[in-house]
Amino acid sequence: MLISRKGDWFEAIITSGQTGKTIETFLKDEWKMPKKLLHQFRMNKQVKLNNEVVGWNQLLHANDRLQAQFYFPEEQTFPPFYTELDLLYEDEHFLITNKPAGIDTHPNEQGDKKTLSNMVAFHFLTEGLQTAPRHIHRLDRDTSGAILFAKHPLVAAILDKMLEKREIKRTYIALVNGIVKQNKGTINQPIGRDRHHATRRRVSPSGQHAVTHYRVLHRNHKFQQTLVELSLETGRTHQIRVHMSHLGHPLIGDTLYGGLPASIGQQVLHAVRLQLQHPFTQEKIEALAPLPPGIFKHYESVILKQYNI
Incomplete structure:
Protein backbone atom coordinates (compact mmCIF):
# COMPACT_ATOMS: atom_id res chain seq x y z
CA MET A 1 0.00 0.00 0.00
CA LEU A 2 1.38 3.41 -0.99
CA ILE A 3 1.18 5.70 2.02
CA SER A 4 3.01 8.99 2.45
CA ARG A 5 3.38 11.53 5.23
CA LYS A 6 2.01 15.05 4.84
CA GLY A 7 3.00 16.80 8.05
CA ASP A 8 0.88 15.34 10.86
CA TRP A 9 -1.31 13.58 8.28
CA PHE A 10 -0.73 10.47 6.20
CA GLU A 11 -2.20 9.84 2.79
CA ALA A 12 -3.06 6.61 1.01
CA ILE A 13 -3.87 6.37 -2.69
CA ILE A 14 -6.83 4.04 -3.19
CA THR A 15 -6.13 1.18 -5.58
CA SER A 16 -8.55 -0.64 -7.87
CA GLY A 17 -8.68 -3.56 -5.42
CA GLN A 18 -9.95 -1.22 -2.68
CA THR A 19 -12.68 0.50 -4.68
CA GLY A 20 -16.25 0.04 -3.47
CA LYS A 21 -15.25 -0.05 0.19
CA THR A 22 -16.52 2.59 2.56
CA ILE A 23 -14.05 4.73 4.47
CA GLU A 24 -14.92 2.88 7.67
CA THR A 25 -14.42 -0.53 6.05
CA PHE A 26 -11.09 0.60 4.64
CA LEU A 27 -9.91 1.75 8.07
CA LYS A 28 -10.95 -1.56 9.63
CA ASP A 29 -9.69 -3.87 6.87
CA GLU A 30 -6.61 -2.14 5.50
CA TRP A 31 -5.29 -0.31 8.56
CA LYS A 32 -6.72 -2.66 11.22
CA MET A 33 -7.99 0.32 13.20
CA PRO A 34 -9.59 -0.83 16.51
CA LYS A 35 -13.00 0.41 17.66
CA LYS A 36 -11.65 2.87 20.23
CA LEU A 37 -9.48 4.63 17.65
CA LEU A 38 -12.24 4.53 15.05
CA HIS A 39 -14.45 6.45 17.47
CA GLN A 40 -11.67 8.92 18.30
CA PHE A 41 -10.78 9.58 14.66
CA ARG A 42 -14.46 10.06 13.78
CA MET A 43 -15.18 12.44 16.66
CA ASN A 44 -12.03 14.49 16.08
CA LYS A 45 -12.48 14.60 12.29
CA GLN A 46 -9.07 13.03 11.79
CA VAL A 47 -9.99 11.42 8.45
CA LYS A 48 -10.54 13.18 5.13
CA LEU A 49 -11.22 12.08 1.58
CA ASN A 50 -9.58 14.18 -1.10
CA ASN A 51 -8.93 16.90 1.52
CA GLU A 52 -12.57 17.06 2.64
CA VAL A 53 -14.30 15.75 5.76
CA VAL A 54 -17.04 13.42 4.52
CA GLY A 55 -19.29 10.72 5.95
CA TRP A 56 -17.60 7.42 6.66
CA ASN A 57 -20.16 5.55 4.54
CA GLN A 58 -18.70 7.29 1.49
CA LEU A 59 -17.58 4.76 -1.15
CA LEU A 60 -13.97 4.86 -2.30
CA HIS A 61 -12.85 5.03 -5.92
CA ALA A 62 -9.52 4.29 -7.57
CA ASN A 63 -6.98 7.11 -7.13
CA ASP A 64 -8.96 8.72 -4.31
CA ARG A 65 -6.69 10.18 -1.64
CA LEU A 66 -7.61 9.08 1.88
CA GLN A 67 -5.97 11.18 4.58
CA ALA A 68 -5.72 10.47 8.29
CA GLN A 69 -4.11 12.46 11.10
CA PHE A 70 -1.79 9.94 12.75
CA TYR A 71 0.20 12.52 14.71
CA PHE A 72 -1.50 14.83 17.21
CA PRO A 73 -0.45 16.47 20.48
CA GLU A 74 -0.65 14.17 23.50
CA GLU A 75 0.10 14.54 27.18
CA GLN A 76 3.79 13.77 27.70
CA THR A 77 3.75 10.94 30.24
CA PHE A 78 7.55 10.56 30.03
CA PRO A 79 9.62 13.71 30.71
CA PRO A 80 12.29 13.88 27.99
CA PHE A 81 15.78 12.78 29.03
CA TYR A 82 18.66 13.74 26.76
CA THR A 83 20.79 10.93 25.33
CA GLU A 84 21.66 9.57 21.91
CA LEU A 85 19.69 6.47 20.94
CA ASP A 86 21.43 3.56 19.23
CA LEU A 87 18.83 3.29 16.47
CA LEU A 88 18.58 0.04 14.52
CA TYR A 89 15.59 1.04 12.37
CA GLU A 90 13.32 4.08 12.10
CA ASP A 91 10.59 5.40 9.83
CA GLU A 92 7.48 7.58 10.26
CA HIS A 93 5.59 4.88 12.15
CA PHE A 94 7.95 3.16 14.58
CA LEU A 95 11.54 2.76 15.64
CA ILE A 96 13.71 -0.07 16.92
CA THR A 97 16.53 0.88 19.25
CA ASN A 98 19.31 -1.02 20.99
CA LYS A 99 18.68 -0.76 24.74
CA PRO A 100 21.79 -0.79 26.92
CA ALA A 101 21.78 -2.90 30.07
CA GLY A 102 21.30 -1.06 33.35
CA ILE A 103 18.29 1.06 32.42
CA ASP A 104 14.58 0.29 32.66
CA THR A 105 12.28 0.25 29.64
CA HIS A 106 9.88 2.63 31.42
CA PRO A 107 9.67 4.29 34.85
CA ASN A 108 8.82 1.96 37.72
CA GLU A 109 8.99 4.59 40.44
CA GLN A 110 7.74 8.16 40.69
CA GLY A 111 10.43 10.60 39.65
CA ASP A 112 12.39 8.08 37.58
CA LYS A 113 13.33 10.00 34.44
CA LYS A 114 16.33 8.08 33.11
CA THR A 115 14.52 5.21 31.39
CA LEU A 116 14.50 4.23 27.73
CA SER A 117 10.98 5.65 27.33
CA ASN A 118 12.21 9.04 28.57
CA MET A 119 15.09 8.86 26.09
CA VAL A 120 12.70 8.04 23.25
CA ALA A 121 10.52 10.97 24.36
CA PHE A 122 13.51 13.27 23.85
CA HIS A 123 14.18 11.73 20.44
CA PHE A 124 10.57 12.41 19.45
CA LEU A 125 10.98 16.06 20.45
CA THR A 126 14.02 16.40 18.19
CA GLU A 127 11.80 15.21 15.33
CA GLY A 128 9.03 17.67 16.20
CA LEU A 129 6.67 14.92 17.36
CA GLN A 130 4.27 15.63 20.21
CA THR A 131 3.04 12.06 20.51
CA ALA A 132 3.90 9.90 23.52
CA PRO A 133 6.35 6.98 23.18
CA ARG A 134 4.69 3.55 23.29
CA HIS A 135 6.87 0.50 23.92
CA ILE A 136 5.39 -2.57 22.25
CA HIS A 137 7.27 -5.00 24.49
CA ARG A 138 9.74 -4.69 27.35
CA LEU A 139 13.22 -5.80 28.29
CA ASP A 140 14.40 -6.33 31.87
CA ARG A 141 16.68 -3.68 33.34
CA ASP A 142 19.80 -5.84 32.91
CA THR A 143 18.85 -7.14 29.46
CA SER A 144 20.23 -5.34 26.44
CA GLY A 145 19.15 -5.38 22.83
CA ALA A 146 16.45 -4.61 20.28
CA ILE A 147 13.20 -3.05 21.48
CA LEU A 148 10.29 -1.64 19.49
CA PHE A 149 8.53 1.73 20.04
CA ALA A 150 5.49 3.06 18.17
CA LYS A 151 5.32 6.67 17.03
CA HIS A 152 1.55 7.08 16.91
CA PRO A 153 -1.53 5.40 18.43
CA LEU A 154 -2.66 3.57 15.30
CA VAL A 155 0.61 1.77 14.65
CA ALA A 156 0.84 1.01 18.38
CA ALA A 157 -2.54 -0.76 18.23
CA ILE A 158 -1.52 -2.68 15.09
CA LEU A 159 1.85 -3.73 16.54
CA ASP A 160 0.24 -4.78 19.83
CA LYS A 161 -2.07 -7.09 17.88
CA MET A 162 0.84 -8.42 15.81
CA LEU A 163 2.77 -9.22 18.98
CA GLU A 164 -0.27 -11.01 20.40
CA LYS A 165 -0.54 -13.06 17.18
CA ARG A 166 3.22 -13.89 17.31
CA GLU A 167 3.91 -11.96 14.11
CA ILE A 168 6.78 -10.08 15.72
CA LYS A 169 9.69 -12.45 16.22
CA ARG A 170 12.19 -11.75 19.02
CA ALA A 271 17.94 -9.38 22.48
CA VAL A 272 19.95 -9.84 19.31
CA ARG A 273 17.27 -9.76 16.61
CA LEU A 274 13.77 -8.41 16.02
CA GLN A 275 11.77 -9.26 12.88
CA LEU A 276 8.39 -8.16 11.59
CA GLN A 277 6.47 -7.37 8.44
CA HIS A 278 5.81 -3.64 8.18
CA PRO A 279 2.06 -3.13 8.77
CA PHE A 280 1.75 -0.45 6.04
CA THR A 281 4.43 -1.17 3.43
CA GLN A 282 4.51 -5.00 3.96
CA GLU A 283 8.32 -4.75 3.86
CA LYS A 284 10.18 -7.37 5.89
CA ILE A 285 12.08 -5.61 8.68
CA GLU A 286 15.02 -7.27 10.44
CA ALA A 287 16.92 -5.37 13.12
CA LEU A 288 20.14 -6.79 14.54
CA ALA A 289 21.44 -5.36 17.82
CA PRO A 290 25.24 -5.13 18.17
CA LEU A 291 26.70 -6.91 21.16
CA PRO A 292 27.45 -4.94 24.32
CA PRO A 293 31.20 -4.82 24.97
CA GLY A 294 32.61 -7.65 27.02
CA ILE A 295 29.58 -9.69 28.05
CA PHE A 296 30.11 -12.46 25.47
CA LYS A 297 33.90 -12.33 25.78
CA HIS A 298 34.78 -15.84 24.55
CA TYR A 299 31.88 -16.25 22.14
CA GLU A 300 31.85 -13.13 19.95
CA SER A 301 33.17 -14.90 16.84
CA VAL A 302 30.44 -17.56 17.10
CA ILE A 303 27.75 -14.90 17.48
CA LEU A 304 29.07 -12.65 14.72
CA LYS A 305 29.18 -15.59 12.31
CA GLN A 306 25.65 -16.67 13.26
CA TYR A 307 23.97 -13.26 12.92
CA ASN A 308 26.34 -11.30 10.67
CA ILE A 309 26.19 -8.32 13.03
Missing part, protein backbone atom coordinates in the same frame (compact mmCIF):
# COMPACT_ATOMS: atom_id res chain seq x y z
CA THR A 171 15.46 -13.67 19.22
CA TYR A 172 17.74 -13.63 22.26
CA ILE A 173 21.16 -15.03 23.02
CA ALA A 174 22.24 -16.01 26.52
CA LEU A 175 25.11 -17.65 28.29
CA VAL A 176 23.95 -20.28 30.79
CA ASN A 177 25.58 -22.37 33.50
CA GLY A 178 26.35 -25.97 32.65
CA ILE A 179 26.28 -27.96 29.43
CA VAL A 180 22.86 -28.11 27.78
CA LYS A 181 22.63 -31.64 26.36
CA GLN A 182 19.83 -31.29 23.80
CA ASN A 183 20.69 -29.30 20.67
CA LYS A 184 17.27 -27.69 20.74
CA GLY A 185 14.06 -27.89 22.69
CA THR A 186 10.92 -26.16 23.94
CA ILE A 187 10.05 -25.20 27.52
CA ASN A 188 6.27 -25.06 27.93
CA GLN A 189 5.74 -24.22 31.58
CA PRO A 190 3.35 -21.65 33.13
CA ILE A 191 4.93 -18.79 35.05
CA GLY A 192 3.49 -17.12 38.14
CA ARG A 193 4.61 -14.94 41.03
CA ASP A 194 6.75 -16.35 43.83
CA ARG A 195 4.78 -15.60 46.97
CA HIS A 196 7.98 -15.69 49.02
CA HIS A 197 9.77 -13.01 46.97
CA ALA A 198 8.37 -9.70 45.74
CA THR A 199 10.14 -9.53 42.37
CA ARG A 200 10.83 -13.19 41.66
CA ARG A 201 8.76 -15.41 39.35
CA ARG A 202 8.58 -19.20 39.24
CA VAL A 203 7.12 -22.08 37.27
CA SER A 204 3.67 -22.58 38.75
CA PRO A 205 0.65 -24.69 37.68
CA SER A 206 -1.58 -21.67 38.37
CA GLY A 207 0.66 -19.27 36.43
CA GLN A 208 0.29 -17.80 32.95
CA HIS A 209 0.94 -19.86 29.83
CA ALA A 210 4.58 -19.42 28.75
CA VAL A 211 6.57 -21.02 25.92
CA THR A 212 10.29 -20.59 25.21
CA HIS A 213 12.22 -22.27 22.38
CA TYR A 214 15.97 -22.75 22.69
CA ARG A 215 18.82 -23.84 20.43
CA VAL A 216 22.44 -24.52 21.40
CA LEU A 217 24.96 -22.35 19.53
CA HIS A 218 28.14 -23.40 21.36
CA ARG A 219 29.21 -25.59 24.28
CA ASN A 220 32.25 -24.64 26.34
CA HIS A 221 33.24 -27.68 28.40
CA LYS A 222 36.27 -25.92 29.86
CA PHE A 223 34.14 -23.26 31.55
CA GLN A 224 31.01 -25.43 31.83
CA GLN A 225 28.96 -22.89 29.90
CA THR A 226 26.53 -23.07 26.97
CA LEU A 227 25.70 -20.31 24.53
CA VAL A 228 22.02 -20.59 23.57
CA GLU A 229 19.63 -18.87 21.21
CA LEU A 230 16.12 -18.33 22.55
CA SER A 231 12.83 -17.27 20.99
CA LEU A 232 9.57 -16.48 22.72
CA GLU A 233 5.99 -17.37 21.90
CA THR A 234 4.80 -15.45 24.97
CA GLY A 235 6.20 -12.49 26.85
CA ARG A 236 5.97 -13.17 30.57
CA THR A 237 8.03 -11.26 33.10
CA HIS A 238 11.48 -12.88 33.48
CA GLN A 239 10.34 -15.67 31.13
CA ILE A 240 13.75 -16.68 29.75
CA ARG A 241 15.38 -16.43 33.17
CA VAL A 242 12.70 -18.55 34.86
CA HIS A 243 12.53 -21.17 32.11
CA MET A 244 16.29 -21.67 31.83
CA SER A 245 16.60 -21.92 35.61
CA HIS A 246 13.79 -24.49 35.59
CA LEU A 247 15.72 -26.44 32.96
CA GLY A 248 18.67 -26.53 35.34
CA HIS A 249 20.74 -23.99 33.40
CA PRO A 250 20.27 -20.52 34.90
CA LEU A 251 21.76 -17.53 33.11
CA ILE A 252 25.28 -16.62 34.12
CA GLY A 253 25.10 -13.52 36.27
CA ASP A 254 21.42 -14.06 37.14
CA THR A 255 21.84 -14.67 40.87
CA LEU A 256 18.11 -14.15 41.48
CA TYR A 257 17.44 -17.46 39.69
CA GLY A 258 20.50 -19.43 40.77
CA GLY A 259 23.07 -18.34 38.21
CA LEU A 260 26.72 -17.95 39.15
CA PRO A 261 27.86 -14.33 39.57
CA ALA A 262 29.45 -12.72 36.52
CA SER A 263 32.37 -10.30 36.55
CA ILE A 264 30.32 -7.85 34.47
CA GLY A 265 27.74 -7.63 37.27
CA GLN A 266 24.69 -8.50 35.14
CA GLN A 267 22.96 -11.44 33.53
CA VAL A 268 24.34 -12.45 30.14
CA LEU A 269 21.23 -11.96 28.03
CA HIS A 270 20.89 -9.91 24.83
Whole structure:
Protein backbone atom coordinates (compact mmCIF):
# COMPACT_ATOMS: atom_id res chain seq x y z
CA MET A 1 0.00 0.00 0.00
CA LEU A 2 1.38 3.41 -0.99
CA ILE A 3 1.18 5.70 2.02
CA SER A 4 3.01 8.99 2.45
CA ARG A 5 3.38 11.53 5.23
CA LYS A 6 2.01 15.05 4.84
CA GLY A 7 3.00 16.80 8.05
CA ASP A 8 0.88 15.34 10.86
CA TRP A 9 -1.31 13.58 8.28
CA PHE A 10 -0.73 10.47 6.20
CA GLU A 11 -2.20 9.84 2.79
CA ALA A 12 -3.06 6.61 1.01
CA ILE A 13 -3.87 6.37 -2.69
CA ILE A 14 -6.83 4.04 -3.19
CA THR A 15 -6.13 1.18 -5.58
CA SER A 16 -8.55 -0.64 -7.87
CA GLY A 17 -8.68 -3.56 -5.42
CA GLN A 18 -9.95 -1.22 -2.68
CA THR A 19 -12.68 0.50 -4.68
CA GLY A 20 -16.25 0.04 -3.47
CA LYS A 21 -15.25 -0.05 0.19
CA THR A 22 -16.52 2.59 2.56
CA ILE A 23 -14.05 4.73 4.47
CA GLU A 24 -14.92 2.88 7.67
CA THR A 25 -14.42 -0.53 6.05
CA PHE A 26 -11.09 0.60 4.64
CA LEU A 27 -9.91 1.75 8.07
CA LYS A 28 -10.95 -1.56 9.63
CA ASP A 29 -9.69 -3.87 6.87
CA GLU A 30 -6.61 -2.14 5.50
CA TRP A 31 -5.29 -0.31 8.56
CA LYS A 32 -6.72 -2.66 11.22
CA MET A 33 -7.99 0.32 13.20
CA PRO A 34 -9.59 -0.83 16.51
CA LYS A 35 -13.00 0.41 17.66
CA LYS A 36 -11.65 2.87 20.23
CA LEU A 37 -9.48 4.63 17.65
CA LEU A 38 -12.24 4.53 15.05
CA HIS A 39 -14.45 6.45 17.47
CA GLN A 40 -11.67 8.92 18.30
CA PHE A 41 -10.78 9.58 14.66
CA ARG A 42 -14.46 10.06 13.78
CA MET A 43 -15.18 12.44 16.66
CA ASN A 44 -12.03 14.49 16.08
CA LYS A 45 -12.48 14.60 12.29
CA GLN A 46 -9.07 13.03 11.79
CA VAL A 47 -9.99 11.42 8.45
CA LYS A 48 -10.54 13.18 5.13
CA LEU A 49 -11.22 12.08 1.58
CA ASN A 50 -9.58 14.18 -1.10
CA ASN A 51 -8.93 16.90 1.52
CA GLU A 52 -12.57 17.06 2.64
CA VAL A 53 -14.30 15.75 5.76
CA VAL A 54 -17.04 13.42 4.52
CA GLY A 55 -19.29 10.72 5.95
CA TRP A 56 -17.60 7.42 6.66
CA ASN A 57 -20.16 5.55 4.54
CA GLN A 58 -18.70 7.29 1.49
CA LEU A 59 -17.58 4.76 -1.15
CA LEU A 60 -13.97 4.86 -2.30
CA HIS A 61 -12.85 5.03 -5.92
CA ALA A 62 -9.52 4.29 -7.57
CA ASN A 63 -6.98 7.11 -7.13
CA ASP A 64 -8.96 8.72 -4.31
CA ARG A 65 -6.69 10.18 -1.64
CA LEU A 66 -7.61 9.08 1.88
CA GLN A 67 -5.97 11.18 4.58
CA ALA A 68 -5.72 10.47 8.29
CA GLN A 69 -4.11 12.46 11.10
CA PHE A 70 -1.79 9.94 12.75
CA TYR A 71 0.20 12.52 14.71
CA PHE A 72 -1.50 14.83 17.21
CA PRO A 73 -0.45 16.47 20.48
CA GLU A 74 -0.65 14.17 23.50
CA GLU A 75 0.10 14.54 27.18
CA GLN A 76 3.79 13.77 27.70
CA THR A 77 3.75 10.94 30.24
CA PHE A 78 7.55 10.56 30.03
CA PRO A 79 9.62 13.71 30.71
CA PRO A 80 12.29 13.88 27.99
CA PHE A 81 15.78 12.78 29.03
CA TYR A 82 18.66 13.74 26.76
CA THR A 83 20.79 10.93 25.33
CA GLU A 84 21.66 9.57 21.91
CA LEU A 85 19.69 6.47 20.94
CA ASP A 86 21.43 3.56 19.23
CA LEU A 87 18.83 3.29 16.47
CA LEU A 88 18.58 0.04 14.52
CA TYR A 89 15.59 1.04 12.37
CA GLU A 90 13.32 4.08 12.10
CA ASP A 91 10.59 5.40 9.83
CA GLU A 92 7.48 7.58 10.26
CA HIS A 93 5.59 4.88 12.15
CA PHE A 94 7.95 3.16 14.58
CA LEU A 95 11.54 2.76 15.64
CA ILE A 96 13.71 -0.07 16.92
CA THR A 97 16.53 0.88 19.25
CA ASN A 98 19.31 -1.02 20.99
CA LYS A 99 18.68 -0.76 24.74
CA PRO A 100 21.79 -0.79 26.92
CA ALA A 101 21.78 -2.90 30.07
CA GLY A 102 21.30 -1.06 33.35
CA ILE A 103 18.29 1.06 32.42
CA ASP A 104 14.58 0.29 32.66
CA THR A 105 12.28 0.25 29.64
CA HIS A 106 9.88 2.63 31.42
CA PRO A 107 9.67 4.29 34.85
CA ASN A 108 8.82 1.96 37.72
CA GLU A 109 8.99 4.59 40.44
CA GLN A 110 7.74 8.16 40.69
CA GLY A 111 10.43 10.60 39.65
CA ASP A 112 12.39 8.08 37.58
CA LYS A 113 13.33 10.00 34.44
CA LYS A 114 16.33 8.08 33.11
CA THR A 115 14.52 5.21 31.39
CA LEU A 116 14.50 4.23 27.73
CA SER A 117 10.98 5.65 27.33
CA ASN A 118 12.21 9.04 28.57
CA MET A 119 15.09 8.86 26.09
CA VAL A 120 12.70 8.04 23.25
CA ALA A 121 10.52 10.97 24.36
CA PHE A 122 13.51 13.27 23.85
CA HIS A 123 14.18 11.73 20.44
CA PHE A 124 10.57 12.41 19.45
CA LEU A 125 10.98 16.06 20.45
CA THR A 126 14.02 16.40 18.19
CA GLU A 127 11.80 15.21 15.33
CA GLY A 128 9.03 17.67 16.20
CA LEU A 129 6.67 14.92 17.36
CA GLN A 130 4.27 15.63 20.21
CA THR A 131 3.04 12.06 20.51
CA ALA A 132 3.90 9.90 23.52
CA PRO A 133 6.35 6.98 23.18
CA ARG A 134 4.69 3.55 23.29
CA HIS A 135 6.87 0.50 23.92
CA ILE A 136 5.39 -2.57 22.25
CA HIS A 137 7.27 -5.00 24.49
CA ARG A 138 9.74 -4.69 27.35
CA LEU A 139 13.22 -5.80 28.29
CA ASP A 140 14.40 -6.33 31.87
CA ARG A 141 16.68 -3.68 33.34
CA ASP A 142 19.80 -5.84 32.91
CA THR A 143 18.85 -7.14 29.46
CA SER A 144 20.23 -5.34 26.44
CA GLY A 145 19.15 -5.38 22.83
CA ALA A 146 16.45 -4.61 20.28
CA ILE A 147 13.20 -3.05 21.48
CA LEU A 148 10.29 -1.64 19.49
CA PHE A 149 8.53 1.73 20.04
CA ALA A 150 5.49 3.06 18.17
CA LYS A 151 5.32 6.67 17.03
CA HIS A 152 1.55 7.08 16.91
CA PRO A 153 -1.53 5.40 18.43
CA LEU A 154 -2.66 3.57 15.30
CA VAL A 155 0.61 1.77 14.65
CA ALA A 156 0.84 1.01 18.38
CA ALA A 157 -2.54 -0.76 18.23
CA ILE A 158 -1.52 -2.68 15.09
CA LEU A 159 1.85 -3.73 16.54
CA ASP A 160 0.24 -4.78 19.83
CA LYS A 161 -2.07 -7.09 17.88
CA MET A 162 0.84 -8.42 15.81
CA LEU A 163 2.77 -9.22 18.98
CA GLU A 164 -0.27 -11.01 20.40
CA LYS A 165 -0.54 -13.06 17.18
CA ARG A 166 3.22 -13.89 17.31
CA GLU A 167 3.91 -11.96 14.11
CA ILE A 168 6.78 -10.08 15.72
CA LYS A 169 9.69 -12.45 16.22
CA ARG A 170 12.19 -11.75 19.02
CA THR A 171 15.46 -13.67 19.22
CA TYR A 172 17.74 -13.63 22.26
CA ILE A 173 21.16 -15.03 23.02
CA ALA A 174 22.24 -16.01 26.52
CA LEU A 175 25.11 -17.65 28.29
CA VAL A 176 23.95 -20.28 30.79
CA ASN A 177 25.58 -22.37 33.50
CA GLY A 178 26.35 -25.97 32.65
CA ILE A 179 26.28 -27.96 29.43
CA VAL A 180 22.86 -28.11 27.78
CA LYS A 181 22.63 -31.64 26.36
CA GLN A 182 19.83 -31.29 23.80
CA ASN A 183 20.69 -29.30 20.67
CA LYS A 184 17.27 -27.69 20.74
CA GLY A 185 14.06 -27.89 22.69
CA THR A 186 10.92 -26.16 23.94
CA ILE A 187 10.05 -25.20 27.52
CA ASN A 188 6.27 -25.06 27.93
CA GLN A 189 5.74 -24.22 31.58
CA PRO A 190 3.35 -21.65 33.13
CA ILE A 191 4.93 -18.79 35.05
CA GLY A 192 3.49 -17.12 38.14
CA ARG A 193 4.61 -14.94 41.03
CA ASP A 194 6.75 -16.35 43.83
CA ARG A 195 4.78 -15.60 46.97
CA HIS A 196 7.98 -15.69 49.02
CA HIS A 197 9.77 -13.01 46.97
CA ALA A 198 8.37 -9.70 45.74
CA THR A 199 10.14 -9.53 42.37
CA ARG A 200 10.83 -13.19 41.66
CA ARG A 201 8.76 -15.41 39.35
CA ARG A 202 8.58 -19.20 39.24
CA VAL A 203 7.12 -22.08 37.27
CA SER A 204 3.67 -22.58 38.75
CA PRO A 205 0.65 -24.69 37.68
CA SER A 206 -1.58 -21.67 38.37
CA GLY A 207 0.66 -19.27 36.43
CA GLN A 208 0.29 -17.80 32.95
CA HIS A 209 0.94 -19.86 29.83
CA ALA A 210 4.58 -19.42 28.75
CA VAL A 211 6.57 -21.02 25.92
CA THR A 212 10.29 -20.59 25.21
CA HIS A 213 12.22 -22.27 22.38
CA TYR A 214 15.97 -22.75 22.69
CA ARG A 215 18.82 -23.84 20.43
CA VAL A 216 22.44 -24.52 21.40
CA LEU A 217 24.96 -22.35 19.53
CA HIS A 218 28.14 -23.40 21.36
CA ARG A 219 29.21 -25.59 24.28
CA ASN A 220 32.25 -24.64 26.34
CA HIS A 221 33.24 -27.68 28.40
CA LYS A 222 36.27 -25.92 29.86
CA PHE A 223 34.14 -23.26 31.55
CA GLN A 224 31.01 -25.43 31.83
CA GLN A 225 28.96 -22.89 29.90
CA THR A 226 26.53 -23.07 26.97
CA LEU A 227 25.70 -20.31 24.53
CA VAL A 228 22.02 -20.59 23.57
CA GLU A 229 19.63 -18.87 21.21
CA LEU A 230 16.12 -18.33 22.55
CA SER A 231 12.83 -17.27 20.99
CA LEU A 232 9.57 -16.48 22.72
CA GLU A 233 5.99 -17.37 21.90
CA THR A 234 4.80 -15.45 24.97
CA GLY A 235 6.20 -12.49 26.85
CA ARG A 236 5.97 -13.17 30.57
CA THR A 237 8.03 -11.26 33.10
CA HIS A 238 11.48 -12.88 33.48
CA GLN A 239 10.34 -15.67 31.13
CA ILE A 240 13.75 -16.68 29.75
CA ARG A 241 15.38 -16.43 33.17
CA VAL A 242 12.70 -18.55 34.86
CA HIS A 243 12.53 -21.17 32.11
CA MET A 244 16.29 -21.67 31.83
CA SER A 245 16.60 -21.92 35.61
CA HIS A 246 13.79 -24.49 35.59
CA LEU A 247 15.72 -26.44 32.96
CA GLY A 248 18.67 -26.53 35.34
CA HIS A 249 20.74 -23.99 33.40
CA PRO A 250 20.27 -20.52 34.90
CA LEU A 251 21.76 -17.53 33.11
CA ILE A 252 25.28 -16.62 34.12
CA GLY A 253 25.10 -13.52 36.27
CA ASP A 254 21.42 -14.06 37.14
CA THR A 255 21.84 -14.67 40.87
CA LEU A 256 18.11 -14.15 41.48
CA TYR A 257 17.44 -17.46 39.69
CA GLY A 258 20.50 -19.43 40.77
CA GLY A 259 23.07 -18.34 38.21
CA LEU A 260 26.72 -17.95 39.15
CA PRO A 261 27.86 -14.33 39.57
CA ALA A 262 29.45 -12.72 36.52
CA SER A 263 32.37 -10.30 36.55
CA ILE A 264 30.32 -7.85 34.47
CA GLY A 265 27.74 -7.63 37.27
CA GLN A 266 24.69 -8.50 35.14
CA GLN A 267 22.96 -11.44 33.53
CA VAL A 268 24.34 -12.45 30.14
CA LEU A 269 21.23 -11.96 28.03
CA HIS A 270 20.89 -9.91 24.83
CA ALA A 271 17.94 -9.38 22.48
CA VAL A 272 19.95 -9.84 19.31
CA ARG A 273 17.27 -9.76 16.61
CA LEU A 274 13.77 -8.41 16.02
CA GLN A 275 11.77 -9.26 12.88
CA LEU A 276 8.39 -8.16 11.59
CA GLN A 277 6.47 -7.37 8.44
CA HIS A 278 5.81 -3.64 8.18
CA PRO A 279 2.06 -3.13 8.77
CA PHE A 280 1.75 -0.45 6.04
CA THR A 281 4.43 -1.17 3.43
CA GLN A 282 4.51 -5.00 3.96
CA GLU A 283 8.32 -4.75 3.86
CA LYS A 284 10.18 -7.37 5.89
CA ILE A 285 12.08 -5.61 8.68
CA GLU A 286 15.02 -7.27 10.44
CA ALA A 287 16.92 -5.37 13.12
CA LEU A 288 20.14 -6.79 14.54
CA ALA A 289 21.44 -5.36 17.82
CA PRO A 290 25.24 -5.13 18.17
CA LEU A 291 26.70 -6.91 21.16
CA PRO A 292 27.45 -4.94 24.32
CA PRO A 293 31.20 -4.82 24.97
CA GLY A 294 32.61 -7.65 27.02
CA ILE A 295 29.58 -9.69 28.05
CA PHE A 296 30.11 -12.46 25.47
CA LYS A 297 33.90 -12.33 25.78
CA HIS A 298 34.78 -15.84 24.55
CA TYR A 299 31.88 -16.25 22.14
CA GLU A 300 31.85 -13.13 19.95
CA SER A 301 33.17 -14.90 16.84
CA VAL A 302 30.44 -17.56 17.10
CA ILE A 303 27.75 -14.90 17.48
CA LEU A 304 29.07 -12.65 14.72
CA LYS A 305 29.18 -15.59 12.31
CA GLN A 306 25.65 -16.67 13.26
CA TYR A 307 23.97 -13.26 12.92
CA ASN A 308 26.34 -11.30 10.67
CA ILE A 309 26.19 -8.32 13.03
